[in-house]
Amino acid sequence: MKQLLNDIMFLWSAKPIFRVAGLYLVLFLLLVLLLPWLPLPYNPTALHLDQVYQPPFKISLNEPSKPAHWFGTDALGRDVLAYTLYGARTAAFISLPVMLLTTAIGLVLGTCAGYFANTGLKTSRGRLLLFVLCAGIFLYLGLYIPLQVVSLNLNQRIIFESLGMMLLAVSLLWLVGLRVVEQVPLLRSGVAIPLDRLVLWLIETFTSIPKLVFILVLASFMPPSVVLLSAVLVVTYWTGTARLARAEILKIKQLPYIEAASSLGVPTVRLLFYHAVPNLVSPVLVTFIFGLAGLLAFESTLSFLGIGVPADLVSWGRMMAGIRNNTAAWWLVVFPGAFLVLTVLALQVCSYYYLELLKKRKN
Amino acid sequence: MFFFLLKRLLLALPSLWLIATLIFLLSRLLPGTFGAENILKESGDFYSTGTAAARKAAYASFLHKTYQDLPLFYFSIQAAAEAGTPAANLPEQERKLLKKLSWHYGNEEAVAAYVNCIKELRQELHIRDNAGHLANIEKLYTVTEPEALLATVKETVSNMGNTAPSLTSKLQTSAATLVRRQQPYRAFLPAIYWHGTQNQYHQWLTKLLQGNLGNSFRDNRSVFTILKEAIQATILLLLASMLLTTLLALELGIFLQKQSGRRWRRIILPFLFFTDRIPVFLLALLLLLLFASPDYFQLFPVYGLGYYTGAEENLLQRILFMAPYLVLPIICLVFVNLPYLTNQFYRTMADISHTEYIKTAKAKGLAEGTIIRRHILRNALLPIITLLSDFIPALVAGAVVIETVFAIPGMGSLLVQAVQARDYPVMVGIVLVVALAKIISHLVADFFYTLADPRLRLTAS
Numbered sequence: 001m002k003q004l005l006n007d008i009m010f011l012w013s014a015k016p017i018f019r020v021a022g023l024y025l026v027l028f029l030l031l032v033l034l035l036p037w038l039p040l041p042y043n044p045t046a047l048h049l050d051q052v053y054q055p056p057f058k059i060s061l062n063e064p065s066k067p068a069h070w071f072g073t074d075a076l077g078r079d080v081l082a083y084t085l086y087g088a089r090t091a092a093f094i095s096l097p098v099m100l101l102t103t104a105i106g107l108v109l110g111t112c113a114g115y116f117a118n119t120g121l122k123t124s125r126g127r128l129l130l131f132v133l134c135a136g137i138f139l140y141l142g143l144y145i146p147l148q149v150v151s152l153n154l155n156q157r158i159i160f161e162s163l164g165m166m167l168l169a170v171s172l173l174w175l176v177g178l179r180v181v182e183q184v185p186l187l188r189s190g191v192a193i194p195l196d197r198l199v200l201w202l203i204e205t206f207t208s209i210p211k212l213v214f215i216l217v218l219a220s221f222m223p224p225s226v227v228l229l230s231a232v233l234v235v236t237y238w239t240g241t242a243r244l245a246r247a248e249i250l251k252i253k254q255l256p257y258i259e260a261a262s263s264l265g266v267p268t269v270r271l272l273f274y275h276a277v278p279n280l281v282s283p284v285l286v287t288f289i290f291g292l293a294g295l296l297a298f299e300s301t302l303s304f305l306g307i308g309v310p311a312d313l314v315s316w317g318r319m320m321a322g323i324r325n326n327t328a329a330w331w332l333v334v335f336p337g338a339f340l341v342l343t344v345l346a347l348q349v350c351s352y353y354y355l356e357l358l359k360k361r362k363n
Numbered sequence: 364m365f366f367f368l369l370k371r372l373l374l375a376l377p378s379l380w381l382i383a384t385l386i387f388l389l390s391r392l393l394p395g396t397f398g399a400e401n402i403l404k405e406s407g408d409f410y411s412t413g414t415a416a417a418r419k420a421a422y423a424s425f426l427h428k429t430y431q432d433l434p435l436f437y438f439s440i441q442a443a444a445e446a447g448t449p450a451a452n453l454p455e456q457e458r459k460l461l462k463k464l465s466w467h468y469g470n471e472e473a474v475a476a477y478v479n480c481i482k483e484l485r486q487e488l489h490i491r492d493n494a495g496h497l498a499n500i501e502k503l504y505t506v507t508e509p510e511a512l513l514a515t516v517k518e519t520v521s522n523m524g525n526t527a528p529s530l531t532s533k534l535q536t537s538a539a540t541l542v543r544r545q546q547p548y549r550a551f552l553p554a555i556y557w558h559g560t561q562n563q564y565h566q567w568l569t570k571l572l573q574g575n576l577g578n579s580f581r582d583n584r585s586v587f588t589i590l591k592e593a594i595q596a597t598i599l600l601l602l603a604s605m606l607l608t609t610l611l612a613l614e615l616g617i618f619l620q621k622q623s624g625r626r627w628r629r630i631i632l633p634f635l636f637f638t639d640r641i642p643v644f645l646l647a648l649l650l651l652l653l654f655a656s657p658d659y660f661q662l663f664p665v666y667g668l669g670y671y672t673g674a675e676e677n678l679l680q681r682i683l684f685m686a687p688y689l690v691l692p693i694i695c696l697v698f699v700n701l702p703y704l705t706n707q708f709y710r711t712m713a714d715i716s717h718t719e720y721i722k723t724a725k726a727k728g729l730a731e732g733t734i735i736r737r738h739i740l741r742n743a744l745l746p747i748i749t750l751l752s753d754f755i756p757a758l759v760a761g762a763v764v765i766e767t768v769f770a771i772p773g774m775g776s777l778l779v780q781a782v783q784a785r786d787y788p789v790m791v792g793i794v795l796v797v798a799l800a801k802i803i804s805h806l807v808a809d810f811f812y813t814l815a816d817p818r819l820r821l822t823a824s
Contacts, residue, residue, distance in 0.1 A: 013812065031736045139581060140553050144442075148442070152463060153463075155467065157509070161551070165551055176604070205382060208382055208798050208801060209382060210755075210760045210797065212760035216763070218389070220790065248569070301644055301764060304644050304645075322647055324768075327651065340642070341641060
């Protein structure tokens with residue numbers, strides 16, 4: 001972590017272009033966070049049907065009381081400036097949490113797959129059996145029944161009863177089950193969980209069709225909603241980080257200091273999180289920034305196609321889609337597009353310089 | 364070689380099956396299909412002429428024809444209380460009450476008896492045309508809690524006084540039985556039902572294995588025909604842009620590799636790196652603005668893929684006729700994918716240029732062009748083939764967006780339309796085609812590997 005901060009400070013002082021990009025990103029973040037308190041003359045979703053398709057930078061002289069639409073208006077008279085700024089907020093609020101979750105999932109799965117490989121994770125057959133049973137109980141009492149209660153609009157009491165019953169059943173099963181399992185020799189013998197093969201197979205399955213096609217198809221199954229769309233994005237995006245983390249851990253595992261630590265008797269969890277994962281930070285950071293740039297572009301692509309996002313969502317892609325009804329209204333594409341491209345560029349610049357620094361250090 | 368290819372194909376099958384199954388099951392798990400939305404709709408449009416009963420009958424026959432009245436999978440797990448979902452032909456209000464009461468009381472016989480009593484009473488009142496008491500009955504459809512239920516029943520019965528005394532007493536006893544013999548714990552017990560082969564998944568899978576993808580929900584045409592029509596434009600677009608991108612990227616990479624290109628390297632490489640993530644649709648819209656809008660340079664047609672001329676044409680004539688419509692889309696796809704490929708090609712070749720044998724070639728005094736084209740490129744071919752075969756997903760994603768923007772009737776725009784209309788058979792068909800294309804591209808890459816490297820030919824055979 002300290003190394004990372006040092007690197008960033010070095011790049012900040014040595015590379016002026018990095019400084020510009022970093023400054024832009026900080027400003028972007030501030031804008032996104034503080035937007036609701038900024039004194040904007042128009043609400044992004046307010047309609048002004050008397051002033052549709054106004055070109056930008058035109059101040060109406062006959063109505064001095066009305067504030068100008070600096071970036072023009074769209075087909076429904078919405079202010080493009082306010083819409084673009086709020087679009088940035090939407091894009092950031094979708095892509096940042098998604099990328100954070102994606103990185104966490106990918107890191108855990110990739111690290112475990114790389115470290116334990118196919119033979120490293122051992123447990124007894126009985127425990128495996130108990131675990132499967134508990135998972136089944138969780139799926140039924142913890143997931144199926146509450147979902148049914150919500151969708152059928154039943155009494156909320158049933159949810160709490162069901163969750164309580166789940167806790168009771170799981171703890172009882174675990175307490176009694178473990179005793180029983182230890183008595184039976186057949187269940188006591190150990191099995192290795194082929195974690196690596198499992199994760200690789202999952203990755204292969206999820207990447208066997210292009211991401212866009214997969215997300216479009218998944219999005220058609222659910223009502224348009226930002227939360228569900230984010231969930232779908234997480235489900236499809238974790239493979240990249242997982243693959244990278246797995247490959248890096250395979251390399252790190254060969255290093256002498258890991259061998260030294262494990263021969264000193266450092267527990268596995270401590271070994272992984274204190275010694276192995278910190279070495280992963282820089283490559284994972286690069287993929288994080290790359291992924292963020294990709295997600296920003298992807299979110300606007302999806303909202304441009306109008307799939308998976310609610311119809312009233314303020315977003316860049318939706319504004320740009322308006323050009324198809326009136327090809328003369330160039331400001332609908334140019335302003336949100338420029339904002340999108342600038343943000344993506346700033347992210348690319350940051351990761352470029354950081355990558356160059358890493359490469360130089362390796363040689 | 365043949366067995367090797369066959370093995371690859373067989374190894375890819377489990378993934379293909381898993382993806383297709385996942386999409387099929389997910390698509391059927393969710394309520395609200397194209398049919399339900401259109402056939403049962405109240406407002407007057409094409410689908411909803413006729414009476415409510417006729418609409419319901421049409422919907423039932425639609426469900427039957429598309430196998431949607433069968434259970435989804437070989438088995439199902441439900442709460443024991445829910446045993447046997449109420450038949451789909453019951454009125455919505457009644458079905459909901461049945462379901463709710465079953466969850467709360469867990470005794471489906473008592474529930475059915477109680478709901479039946481309400482129904483009979485309601486029919487009786489309908490015959491007598493007694494509006495005041497009917498409103499009372501409506502209240503019974505909303506209460507589910509035991510005390511409230513008993514109280515409402517009592518109130519209703521006392522309100523009705525002497526109208527239909529036999530039915531009201533029956534209602535009262537059935538309500539009392541329901542409350543007395545409730546088994547609420549049954550909501551928490553799972554029950555497994557076995558459906559055998561009479562289920563949607565089995566029907567779908569057997570048809571799929573026979574090569575039948577089913578019919579579209581939208582226009583009831585066979586999915587196979589729809590895909591066959593759509594795939595031509597997409598293949599033309601993808602092949603042309605892929606060929607162009609590869610050639611351009613190779614030439615650009617070679618140019619950057621040369622001594623004379625060295626000055627450009629410092630500008631072009633970072634530029635390519637930064638422009639890597641510009642979204643396709645933005646580029647397409649900008650091109651549309653510049654070259655197709657009447658305000659600027661209107662050089663190319665904007666939408667579609669030409670019109671139907673009616674004349675007999677051969678393939679070449681048709682392609683020539685479509686060419687002006689494809690110029691902008693192809694330019695878009697080329698420019699979007701060029702940065703990544705050029706960057707990778709250059710890097711691969713730069714790695715090879717540091718090897719010993721290139722040094723030897725230089726020391727022999729070979730010309731620079733010969734070194735690059737015959738020694739570096741030849742050795743860079745393997746990673747280049749890998750890159751190109753991994754390149755298909757990006758191209759397909761690009762095609763989806765490009766075809767939507769330029770309104771080209773291909774697979775991409777078909778997918779977007781199918782998603783918007785929730786036309787699942789078409790979606791499953793497209794996903795299978797795309798996954799198959801990926802497998803084929805890997806097979807073709809394997810074939811080219813053996814062409815590029817004679818050593819692989821020896822080990823493969």
